[in-house]
Amino acid sequence: MAVQKRVVSIFFIQLVLLAVSGLNRVDGAGLRTGYYDESCPDAETIALKTIRKAISKDVTLAAALLRLHFHDCFVRGCEASVLLNATKEGDAEKDGFLNLSLRGFDVIDDVKSAIEKSCPGVVSCADILALAARDAVQLTGGLFWKVETGRRDGRISLSKEIDVNLPFSNFNITQLKQNFASKGLTKKDLVVLSGAHTIGSASCFTINTRLYNFTGRSDTDPALDPTFASELKKKCKPGGILPVFELDQGSSTISDAHFYKAVRQNRGLLISDAALLDDHVTRAYVKRQSTSATAGANFGRDFGKSMEKMGRIGVLTGNKGEIRQRCALVN
Ligand code: HEM
Structure with a gap:
């Protein structure tokens, strides 16, 4: 009986471990399309308009925006850590070697400012990155997908985490x-x-x-x-x-x-x-x-x-993280 109980509890612990180990991957619980339908109904339209304007002036920004979302998601998950500035504790992701050629930060800031005017403190920078990637692709070729939203922003960004998470271009x-x-x-x-x-x-x-x-x-x-x-x-x-x-x-x-x-x-x-x-x-x-x-x-x-x-990798949802006021700074 005691052995049986032990086997059952080990099985239970294994199940819990399995569930927890999956959390930082492509879980996405808490995300859904139309997350801002009530809290900020114009968020996606404002984002699209701002991005269209930027891309119409410089079409190469489309690629930059698409890449930003990828580099965000692969390091700590899609929680906008790629946008944070260095702090006195050290360099941020954007200072890491593989990220030195990232561009488009100012476009994300413009989208954030425009959205903040309509609904302050509601839309995360992480969601703006996901929307911008989709809009960039749509505006350069018409490929479209519905973006799940509901991500919240992280508070940590460390350049030392870049090399162990992003793929190198000489990878086999x-x-x-x-x-x-x-x-x-x-x-x-x-x-x-x-x-x-x-x-x-x-x-x-x-x-x-x-x-x-x-x-x-x-x-x-x-x-x-x-x-x-x-x-x-x-x-x-x-x-x-x-x-x-x-x-x-x-x-x-x-x-x-x-x-x-x-x-x-x-x-x-x-x-x-x-x-x-x-x-x-x-x-x-x-x-x-x-x-x-x-x-x-x-x-x-x-x-x-x-x-x-x-876009579901390692997302922060519910009461985790925060909605940053400015994308380059934690609140
Ligand atoms: C499969 C592994 C990948 C590797 C090794 C890789 C590596 C690179 C490298 C080395 C560059 C050029 C950087 C430079 O010379 O300035 C680049 C550019 C780019 N990457 Fe990737 N990448 C990968 C996957 C992805 C993914 C998954 C996305 C997006 C979903 C992406 C989007 C882009 C875009 C759009 C550019 C052009 C950026 C621009 O013109 O500003 N890449 N990538």
Whole structure:
């Protein structure tokens, strides 16, 4: 009897541990679409209007906004820690090396100020990041998904947490899969969300090793199309930092499935993009999205689903966290 009781209680403890270990991943409890329908009915319209204005002046901001949400969610969850400034305790996420090329903070601040005028203290910066990512994609290509809201903002941002949470551009497929799995995301999410590289750019600095010192022997990554590599080398010199290059050559201001065509032709800019050809699931997806008969099929739907999943990582809801007054500062 005593043994039976012990077995039951161990089983119970295991169940609780399992539930708790899942909490910081893609749980999303407490989020729903239309969360602000009553408390701030114009929030989404105000966000869209502000973002449209910003993107109409500088289309490259769309990519910047999409990337901000990703970098937010992968470090401490989608709770706007990426927006916080350094404190006297130390550097913040935005000061970390992998985040130095993030842009679009001022657009998020503009959205926040505009929303605060209508409904002060109601809409979180974390939700604004999620809405901005969706609006950026919608405004550059028409892909649309309903964004779940109800996130609250965190109070901690540490630059030292960047490297252990964000994927590096020289990650191979195993490292990429591990990194995504650690956030509760699948291989399918990996290949679909990498499709975000349909817009935006990467710097000469980012691709320098791939072009000039791939294995430490002054070589170029053989997985990169040689003609493309020579074109890049004309503008990107050894040790160079600029210029920037389109992640999806010839289509970097339009959100569509064209990126997969580039990857299939070995013209994906990043090592991590090319790595999508090294796993059978991700390769099959790249192939399907780049074959003329099936190209683009369901990409919009897939992308929306994976973005929704990413947007649930480690969220703070209910009475956790706070609604920041200004996105760069805790209250
Ligand atoms: C799969 C792993 C990923 C890696 C290793 C990666 C890495 C990078 C790197 C190195 C850059 C260029 C940075 C620079 O040179 O300035 C970049 C740009 C970008 N990334 Fe990713 N990324 C990944 C996934 C994602 C995801 C999941 C999203 C969004 C859902 C995303 C959105 C973007 C966008 C939009 C840009 C262009 C930014 C701009 O033009 O300002 N990336 N990424």
